Amino acid sequence: MAERLYREIGESIKQEIAKSTMKIGDKLPTERVYAELFGVSRTLVREAFIMLEIEELIEVRKGSGSYLKNSLASLQPIIQVSDVGPFELLQARQEIESSIAACAAPVITKQDLQKLQDILDIESAELEVVENANNADRDFHLSIAQATQNTVLLDTATRLWDMRDGNPMWKKLHARIQDTSYHDQWLDDHKKVLVQLRKRNAEGARQAMWQHLENVKQTLFKLSDTEAPDFDGYLFAQPHG
Template identity: 70%
Template sequence: MAERLYRDIGEHIKEEIRAQGLMVGAKLPTERVYAEQFGVSRTVVREAFIMLEIEELIEVRKGSGSYLIKVPADGRLIRTHTEDIGPFELLQARQVLESSIAACAAQVVTKHDIQLMQDTLDLEDAELDSIEKSDAADREFHLLIARATQNGLLLETCTQLWDLRERSPMWKTLHARIQDTSYRGDWLDDHREVLAQLRRRNAEGARQAMWQHLENVKVTLFALSNTEDPDFDGFLFTSLGAGPL
């Protein structure tokens, strides 16, 4: 498997820690500093920090930043999570794929498909206070759209991406930073807009609605998982782009 960009940045950060002789308790530079230094987006740096957190090298403190709790050994690369995919990398892949899936589904969706999706959104609405049940309904809604394309390979690919999310230690670590779950109501509204476009069999409308939904997910998770700067400034996605490909 090719080296993940976040992993490469994480290793560079570890090399800097060793080269600068930082001691346990030292505060690391901000994500913005590393993003500008390495010429990457803050999402990649956020993923690198999550990797270091999982490796128990740093501790993130809400509203303060990231602190060194163990100095990485010289030349030792920790490969426990090599195959993990960064949460924002995964969301970008889903955004590209699922927006096209929604457009495809809009052209062939059946009344039965629509009813199943509506039932799932009703369940999601009823279970907003339960993270586990709300997440399950969220996943089911997206997979129902993929199933509505009547293309088994698209459904399989979409399912694989969701399975990667559920197995990902990085995804779990990201969510462990987030205490406010009120955003779930906003995501439900996004789902309703996607369904409205599917009802109209509006392929481009469905594409745009799904793209915007997953854009909202990325921005929300990044803002809520921030540990160092309460004033989210939008620098995050300058290298990802803001519209459909």
Template identity: 60%
Template sequence: MTERLYRDIGEQIKADLAQQELAPGCKLPTERAYAERFGTSRTVVREAFIMLEIEGWIEVRQGSGIYLRQRPGSPVSPQRVPDEDIGPFELLQARQVLESSIAACAAQTVTKQDIQQMQEMLDLEDTMMASVEVSEDADRRFHLLIARSTQNSLLLEMCTQLWDRRDRSPMWQTLHKRIMDLSYRANWLEDHRAILNQLRKRDAQGARQAMWQHLENVKTTLFALSDTDDPNFDGYLFSNLRAQ
């Protein structure tokens, strides 16, 4: 099995912490500092910290930062992140590559019935915005309807597998626990409407770009809202950032 980059970085951070004389409760360096030290991106360091959080070595304190919970090497039995789990930002990148191409393909094969069903999902997403469970289910179903409208069963299967991996991922669930305010989901609805508009016009390039931008917005939003390096980290509304 391919070694996950976040796991490699996480193990390096654990080794680093094990060598230091840090007591539980000590504040750790920022993600940016670790990214510079290991010569990698902050998204990978973010994923590494999520792994360490799940395993019980660190804790995230809202509005404060990341702190040592147990020094690696302590006589504890932490929970282990499954080897097959993938980092949330790596997963989003894979979805971005696949689903933007799927959207372009769908623009050439979509039927009126497909469009109607997608619109119904957006209507459900809009009216049930206050219900996270219903809204997220409508989000998933909208994306899978696009894949199904390609009339290519393998593309639908590949897209479904990525969504299934997201839904059962402890890494993804832990990332979302950091985000208190889910009002940013209204932006997803706007993005979905833009995608559907391009599909209605049967504009393959427009649909590709709309889907790519949507998932780029998802990556940027989730990164910003879970950023413990930011002194204002408190699950603030991303709509304010997006307007800047």
């Protein structure tokens, strides 16, 4: 299995630290600096920083930045190559789940539509309970995959969600986020997807799901930024035309 790209960037950051005169407690250069140095996206650097945070090489301070917490010599790496970076996974979900929504639209049944509405009702009632809201989120997406009547698509979507749930990279990303008001936006996105499914509009369902996961990417990146005043906002491509 090829090594995750964020791991390669993380190792490169370690090499830069080793070459520097940094001491424990010193502040690391910003994500933007490393992105420009290595010629990669800030999302990839963000994932590398999360890896280094889990390894306890760095300490992240919200609104301030990242600081060297331990020496390189003392590290005991614990990230495995099977751990997918959260933004890499979101990109894959965006492409696959938007196609799944398009496949579901022409064949979705009244029972499927009622099930999705029931899930949204639960999601709306439990927005303040993060764990329950996340469960409803998963149920909504997998129920759309089930509505395709294609077990391969359902298995694929389930695998993507299993890769998300319990992943230490995801847990560390969400640990940075205190503001959960984004759940309101995601509920509104889900409603827009359901509207298109009710219309049996395949392309509309595709676009609505694509935009939903685009909003998820944007929101998680912004809210997990440790140097929020420097956040430059425009980070991802726009939906396909």
